[in-house]
Amino acid sequence: GIVGVLGYGSGIIGRYVDLPDEFPGVEHFHTVRVNNPSAWFYTTAALRELCDIWDRHGSSILNVHGSTGDMIFLGTTTDELEPTFAELTAKGWDLGGSGSAMRTPSCCVGQARCEWACYDTMNLCYEATQHFQFEMHRPSFPYKFKIKCSGCPNDCVAAVARADMSVIGVWKDDIRIDQAAVKAYAAGEIKPAGGGTDYKKLDV
Template sequence: CNLWEKYGSGMTNMHGSTGDLVLLGTRTENLEPLFYELTHDLNQDLGGSGSNLRTPSCCLGRARCEWGCYDTQALCHHLTMHYQDEIHRPAFPYKFKFKFSGCPNDCVAAIAAPTCCYRHLERYIRIDQL
């Protein structure tokens, strides 16, 4: 937060269950010095989308959610291991991302941006009004 007060507005936003930390309000010329301090002075890994295959992400699924319809973590891990080489040695023509959402709540925002979305829709959430 000290760095963000130095290079940006000091305002941050945590983005739901995706765990993204959104740094709000800066100028383009402040980004490179900020990234340099994070990576060189503080030894932080900024991650990023890489060349092609972005790191797959998933919700907690049946491990924690009562609405979870399949094991999102197992499928995410399986496909991450299967396509591991594509993360470092691009084989896709453009950036590619897997996201796994275990129920219609779509906590991980799987429907929003990925190239390949696994979202379970079989068991819709209903309210018993009887």
């Protein structure tokens, strides 16, 4: 890109205004993409840390999260890019992908919070992120490439719509239905929500 940090070919999106004399406040307005943890699980301490870094070096405007998955730091000047990167790496953060590169893999919460997950999405996302570090940070593709991991066909991260490689969990064999339980439910022998919900006729 037109700007960046030492050793990386992506992670920074350069933005310059064509009329700096008329709009000096946004003469530079570069974007920094910060690699996200699997399933976007952050502690409040981690979020405060990121916000503090961006308060010191940028506009304090964040996009949580971009459709690629990265946390987006919107708006800084060229001279603040290296100090921002230095602080991020000192705290254990890294830049995500941008441009014609492997983009940061992303995933749903998977087995961490969801009963429908058919595989460990967070582990696959983490392993893919670690394996493709070079491809993320040094663009070598003719076009961007995205991997998204959904634990089941509900596809909560919209992998089908947003990714080049969609990894979606499915059943290993035929779905098994307890027909006796279905009949009992239909006959009113099993109460909805364990009897905890008072279902009434809708008044429309």
